[in-house]
Amino acid sequence: MALDEQRDGDNVYTKDGITFVMNIELLNDAKPVVVDFMESDYGSGYAISSNLPKGGACGGSCTVC
Numbered sequence: 001m002a003l004d005e006q007r008d009g010d011n012v013y014t015k016d017g018i019t020f021v022m023n024i025e026l027l028n029d030a031k032p033v034v035v036d037f038m039e040s041d042y043g044s045g046y047a048i049s050s051n052l053p054k055g056g057a058c059g060g061s062c063t064v065c
Contacts, residue, residue: 001035001048 006012006021013020020035027033030050038047 001046 004021007023009024010021011024011027013022022033030052033048033050036047036049038045
């Protein structure tokens with residue numbers, strides 16, 4: 001997740017005053033995409049889940065890179 005501006009080929013969604021921008025091609029590959037705000041004893045932040053295969057910067061051969 002990153003801060004970005006809308007570009008051609010993006011879909012824009014607004015939920016509870018928060019605007020999300022996602023490339024339509026990525027959305028078609030990843031859907032459904034779920035963005036949840038989580039709070040715990042360790043802090044708070046957003047959790048994103050989708051149907052994209054899990055992987056990392058090392059090509060998906062490890063769980064943490």
